[in-house]
Amino acid sequence: MKNVYINSIASISAQKTLDNTSFLDTIEDYEANVLPVIHPNYKEYIPPAAARRMAKGIKMGVVASKIAIQESGLENVDAIITGTGMGCVRDSEKFVSAIIDNDEQYLTPTSFIQSTHNTVGGQIALELQCKGYNFTYVHASTSFESTLIDAKLQLELDEEKNILIGGVDELGEHTTEIQKLVHLVKAEAVKTSEVLDSKTKGAVFGEGANFFVLSNEKQASTYAEVVAIKTYNTLAETEVVQEAIHFLNGSNLNIEDVDVLILGNNGDVDFDAFYTTLAEGFKNTQQANYKHLCGEFNTASSFGFWLASKVLKTQTLPEVVKANHTDTTSFKTILLYNQYRGENHSFTLLKQC
Amino acid sequence: MDALKQELKENLIEQLNLEDMTIADIADDDMLFGDGLGLDSIDALELIVMLDKSYGIKLTDPKEGRSIFESINTMAAYITENRSK
Numbered sequence: 001m002k003n004v005y006i007n008s009i010a011s012i013s014a015q016k017t018l019d020n021t022s023f024l025d026t027i028e029d030y031e032a033n034v035l036p037v038i039h040p041n042y043k044e045y046i047p048p049a050a051a052r053r054m055a056k057g058i059k060m061g062v063v064a065s066k067i068a069i070q071e072s073g074l075e076n077v078d079a080i081i082t083g084t085g086m087g088c089v090r091d092s093e094k095f096v097s098a099i100i101d102n103d104e105q106y107l108t109p110t111s112f113i114q115s116t117h118n119t120v121g122g123q124i125a126l127e128l129q130c131k132g133y134n135f136t137y138v139h140a141s142t143s144f145e146s147t148l149i150d151a152k153l154q155l156e157l158d159e160e161k162n163i164l165i166g167g168v169d170e171l172g173e174h175t176t177e178i179q180k181l182v183h184l185v186k187a188e189a190v191k192t193s194e195v196l197d198s199k200t201k202g203a204v205f206g207e208g209a210n211f212f213v214l215s216n217e218k219q220a221s222t223y224a225e226v227v228a229i230k231t232y233n234t235l236a237e238t239e240v241v242q243e244a245i246h247f248l249n250g251s252n253l254n255i256e257d258v259d260v261l262i263l264g265n266n267g268d269v270d271f272d273a274f275y276t277t278l279a280e281g282f283k284n285t286q287q288a289n290y291k292h293l294c295g296e297f298n299t300a301s302s303f304g305f306w307l308a309s310k311v312l313k314t315q316t317l318p319e320v321v322k323a324n325h326t327d328t329t330s331f332k333t334i335l336l337y338n339q340y341r342g343e344n345h346s347f348t349l350l351k352q353c
Numbered sequence: 354m355d356a357l358k359q360e361l362k363e364n365l366i367e368q369l370n371l372e373d374m375t376i377a378d379i380a381d382d383d384m385l386f387g388d389g390l391g392l393d394s395i396d397a398l399e400l401i402v403m404l405d406k407s408y409g410i411k412l413t414d415p416k417e418g419r420s421i422f423e424s425i426n427t428m429a430a431y432i433t434e435n436r437s438k
Contacts, residue, residue: 049391052370106406108368109398 001156002216005353006223008071010064011306012037013208013294020071023310024318027293029193033186034176035206035295046127053110054123055090057170060209061120062127065164069128071221072213078160079133080121081150082168083143085298087117089172097174120168133160141340142231143167144210144302145348149229155216166211167299176205184341186267195267195292196323203266206295210302212309218353223309224334227251227349235345237274241281244337247347258285259331260311262304263323264338266291271342278337279323287323301338301346308334312352357429365425368403369396381425389424397422409437 011017014035015028028038037060042051045063054062061082069077094111113119118136125134133154137146144167151163179185186202195204214226228251235243248254261282265275279287288311294303311317311331332352339345362376365385369392383389386397400422404410410432412418421431 048373052372053395102406106402108402109395110370113395 004226008213010067061168064209064211068211077164079163081147082121083147091115141344145346167302168209169297171207198267203296224312224350232345266296286328288321
């Protein structure tokens with residue numbers, strides 16, 4: 001079986017991550033309960049004729065994928081695998097609103113066509129003229145991890161050489177209002193630096209697009225190797241540490257071998273216990289968080305994957321993501337753990353190349 | 354007629370998300386499809402719905418659209434003759 005490498009990365013988030021030459025050097029400090037992304041100049045990347053029907057989620061996905069492919073040095077990829085929890089929610093809102101507002105009359109095609117979950121993957125393929133395997137996973141907060149599993153299997157078996165994977169979700173105005181009503185979004189605006197310790201219900205929501213070119217050939221631009229990935233629909237809080245150890249053992253590793261544990265906690269008082277329990281099990285390990293920077297969304301873990309890739313390549317861990325302080329200076333192995341509201345857990349293991 | 358043409362241009366820009374265009378960029382006799390504004394078959398569907406919703410005109414024969422949607426001039430002429438609202 002072949003190894004799987006992360007050969008390029010691209011991130012559009014609420015932070016200045018589009019410029020891959022910096023690494024969270026300056027932080028956008030928000031005081032909000034919803035964090036929109038910092039939009040790139042889409043016109044630099046997408047022809048106006050193509051862009052006019054694209055909602056921002058599609059634009060984010062297309063731009064992030066183009067940047068990732070450019071960095072990989074490839075002209076095209078063999079396959080495109082996209083993960084999204086909510087899909088093109090803005091066009092869905094537009095279409096459903098039109099049904100209601102016009103009493104089920106005068107329905108136009110554009111927003112309906114663009115509202116499907118696989119629109120982003122489809123538009124990326126159209127832009128790249130990629131006629132290979134194209135799949136979209138809609139698995140709530142393991143949507144991105146599902147793309148990773150699929151790509152890893154195909155690359156290990158050498159069915160494909162280079163695969164573009166990504167996680168993308170956009171904020172929709174109406175959907176966010178509903179999420180506020182059911183207290184998934186925090187009721188109060190919270191400062192970025194205080195989100196993770198806010199100890200109130202719900203999360204600060206966000207959006208973003210994080211894309212990667214995975215390959216079974218290592219190259220100069222390679223960030224890290226994807227060693228293992230596992231998802232769980234349900235996992236009890238009491239089992240998290242044991243399951244993490246079991247997961248590491250599967251790669252002949254133990255807790256002591258992990259240089260950084262990246263946790264997906266979001267400051268939700270009802271569900272952060274999963275993370276604090278795991279953090280306690282890894283109390284001597286350097287720990288890091290990221291959702292205070294990008295917000296919570298179904299594919300927010302792809303931002304964590306971006307963070308881990310950058311740490312392994314640059315061998316630096318920005319202060320703003322540090323959850324504790326150890327004397328770790330060399331980063332060889334990173335374990336990521338994510339879950340949302342006690343469901344859809346995932347462990348991902350990356351190592352330095 | 355001039356007011357209608359102005360209104361059609363505004364609707365076209367809004368309904369078809371022609372973000373980079375202004376009313377001044379669309380001449381009354383510009384071809385809307387093909388080499389002109391470059392509209393496509395999805396836009397044609399949007400225009401058919403716009404005729405129905407805004408002017409009460411139902412196009413039963415899609416082939417009619419080819420001549421009606423040729424330019425702002427042809428659209429305005431057809432609407433003026435057939436509108437029910």
